[in-house]
Amino acid sequence: MDCNKLAELLFPNITETPEELETRYPPRDLPEGAKVTRFAPSPTGFVHFGGLFPSMTGERLAHRSGGVFYLRIEDTDAKREVPGAAEGLIRTLARYGVRFDEGAVIGDDGRITDRGSYGPYRQSARASLYHVYAKKLVAEGKAYPVFTTDEELDRLNAADRKAELQSKIRTEEAAAAQREEMLSHRRFTLEEVEAHLRHGDPFVLRILSDGDGKKTVKATDLVRGTLEFPENDEDFVLLKSDGIPTYHFAHAVDDHLMRTTHVIRGEEWLPSLPKHLQLFRYLGFRPPKYMHIAQIMRIDENGNKKKLSKRDMGANMDDYTRMGYCPEAVCEYVMTLLNSNYEEWHMQNPDKPYTDFPFDIKKMAVSGCLFDFVKLNDVSKNVLSRMTAGQVFDGLTAWAAEFDPEFHEELTADPAYAMAILSIGRGGKKPRKDLAVWADAKPYMSFFYDRFFSVTDPIPDRFDKADIDAVLTAFLASYDEKDDAAVWFDKVKKIAASLGFAADMKEYKADPDAYKGSIADVSMFLRVAVTGKTNSPDLYTVMQLLGAARTTARIRAML
Ligand code: GLU
Numbered sequence: 140m141d142c143n144k145l146a147e148l149l150f151p152n153i154t155e156t157p158e159e160l161e162t163r164y165p166p167r168d169l170p171e172g173a174k175v176t177r178f179a180p181s182p183t184g185f186v187h188f189g190g191l192f193p194s195m196t197g198e199r200l201a202h203r204s205g206g207v208f209y210l211r212i213e214d215t216d217a218k219r220e221v222p223g224a225a226e227g228l229i230r231t232l233a234r235y236g237v238r239f240d241e242g243a244v245i246g247d248d249g250r251i252t253d254r255g256s257y258g259p260y261r262q263s264a265r266a267s268l269y270h271v272y273a274k275k276l277v278a279e280g281k282a283y284p285v286f287t288t289d290e291e292l293d294r295l296n297a298a299d300r301k302a303e304l305q306s307k308i309r310t311e312e313a314a315a316a317q318r319e320e321m322l323s324h325r326r327f328t329l330e331e332v333e334a335h336l337r338h339g340d341p342f343v344l345r346i347l348s349d350g351d352g353k354k355t356v357k358a359t360d361l362v363r364g365t366l367e368f369p370e371n372d373e374d375f376v377l378l379k380s381d382g383i384p385t386y387h388f389a390h391a392v393d394d395h396l397m398r399t400t401h402v403i404r405g406e407e408w409l410p411s412l413p414k415h416l417q418l419f420r421y422l423g424f425r426p427p428k429y430m431h432i433a434q435i436m437r438i439d440e441n442g443n444k445k446k447l448s449k450r451d452m453g454a455n456m457d458d459y460t461r462m463g464y465c466p467e468a469v470c471e472y473v474m475t476l477l478n479s480n481y482e483e484w485h486m487q488n489p490d491k492p493y494t495d496f497p498f499d500i501k502k503m504a505v506s507g508c509l510f511d512f513v514k515l516n517d518v519s520k521n522v523l524s525r526m527t528a529g530q531v532f533d534g535l536t537a538w539a540a541e542f543d544p545e546f547h548e549e550l551t552a553d554p555a556y557a558m559a560i561l562s563i564g565r566g567g568k569k570p571r572k573d574l575a576v577w578a579d580a581k582p583y584m585s586f587f588y589d590r591f592f593s594v595t596d597p598i599p600d601r602f603d604k605a606d607i608d609a610v611l612t613a614f615l616a617s618y619d620e621k622d623d624a625a626v627w628f629d630k631v632k633k634i635a636a637s638l639g640f641a642a643d644m645k646e647y648k649a650d651p652d653a654y655k656g657s658i659a660d661v662s663m664f665l666r667v668a669v670t671g672k673t674n675s676p677d678l679y680t681v682m683q684l685l686g687a688a689r690t691t692a693r694i695r696a697m698l
Pocket of ligand 1 (some may be wrong): 178213402408
């Protein structure tokens with residue numbers, strides 16, 4: 140068979156050569172050791188929490204080494220594409236500080252465009268590039284067309300997908316049957332091809348595999364080390380009947396032409412690695428280094444480890460926005476999952492941003508990371524507690540503008556007041572940790588606003604109404620806004636003692652029956668009257684912020 144002739148028949152319009160493309164996309168001029176990485180999502184929906192792992196890893200590795208990190212949109216599967224998903228993806232990643240140096244970006248008109256000289260960065264705009272290499276493979280006898288009817292094509296595609304999914308559990312028999320089918324397509328004549336083309340029959344292009352499934356091939360993963368796989372013996376599809384490449388083929392061409400040094404992707408691609416290495420060899424490309432990131436797991440209702448699936452709470456990055464997680468907190472949490480020594484480093488460098496952390500491939504997890512809201516909230520509380528009141532105000536109001544307009548209105552009506560509230564317990568060695576998400580702010584501080592004030596935790600029934608009234612009345616009689624904290628507290632103690640409550644906790648504990656209650660109970664009566672809750676920040680400070688008029692009005696209302 141004259142393979143050059145076959146290549147001409149199949150791709151008559153392709154005149155560019157691989158050599159010309161090498162010149163058009165030259166090796167990048169970067170310092171020694173600089174890594175070129177990419178995030179290459181398919182625009183099929185929202186950004187999954189799991190997507191932050193390869194993207195943040197790629198970003199860290201590129202930027203810590205003085206390299207380049209770019210975004211490639213893998214939109215070759217038009218059936219699965221969701222309109223607007225690519226734009227949403229770019230916006231969400233930007234919110235999480237995942238900075239791309241080049242690639243697909245949102246232009247001034249709100250539509251996706253390219254930045255950088257290794258584009259186009261959307262696979263749907265790269266068909267002619269793929270065809271240059273498809274033509275080369277055919278000309279070298281490494282790929283061949285399969286002409287089939289639509290129904291047959293469907294069946295083949297289905298078989299191909301199934302084979303992909305089941306590559307591990309595929310039975311010998313099914314493999315043999317598929318192999319037989321492939322072999323039958325390898326035997327054809329140029330005349331047959333010409334006749335098909337004249338007839339307008341579509342074809343898929345398959346690789347002519349030289350692999351032997353009984354032999355093994357070694358491949359290296361940067362996290363997992365050297366792995367052994369069966370050689371690929373499947374004539375997998377390179378181009379679908381519409382001329383669009385499969386992921387396998389597209390990523391090989393793209394990662395080569397875009398001069399990617401490190402491919403960081405989900406572990407679901409690990410079984411395809413032998414195919415990819417075979418493809419790089421066929422194309423004469425030097426393969427990139429591969430790193431496969433473990434799947435994110437969660438613990439289900441029965442205590443079993445499960446993959447964090449699309450529908451699970453915590454999978455959709457938009458949920459984090461809605462719940463009011465601040466991106467820095469989520470990023471920091473991801474870092475704790477990605478690198479086992481991050482937490483230790485962070486403890487030693489509490490004030491440094493995660494971008495200063497010496498991210499290390501060797502410290503990455505091989506098995507699935509466990510996702511857990513409790514831990515995330517913990518990290519988040521720490522992050523928020525270290526922010527200034529101004530930073531909290533900005534983050535909170537930005538969130539409230541979208542998700543709680545009423546609260547937003549109150550907060551922004553008097554920013555100095557809001558900021559003073561947010562300053563309580565901030566700064567110092569042991570800052571308060573009341574907030575994990577912006578949505579926690581309202582229950583924490585809404586009592587500062589009359590519009591939201593109500594008594595939500597009443598004083599427990601075990602106290603006598605007359606005793607409570609006596610405390611509140613005595614407090615009103617002695618309250619002076621100008622008192623400092625010490626004087627204020629002294630007065631409360633005196634009121635307690637005069638009304639049969641222990642002013643000293645030790646004395647109370649020594650003989651509780653001798654008292655109606657303690658100073659803690661007296662403070663609690665005042666607290667509930669003023670804040671509506673049994674738990675609040677420092678009561679003296681709260682009264683100072685509320686002012687005498689509001690403080691006394693609330694106490695009177697309770698009376
Ligand atoms: N488009 C592929 C995916 O979303 C990308 C895998 C890769 O990064 O190479 O799974």
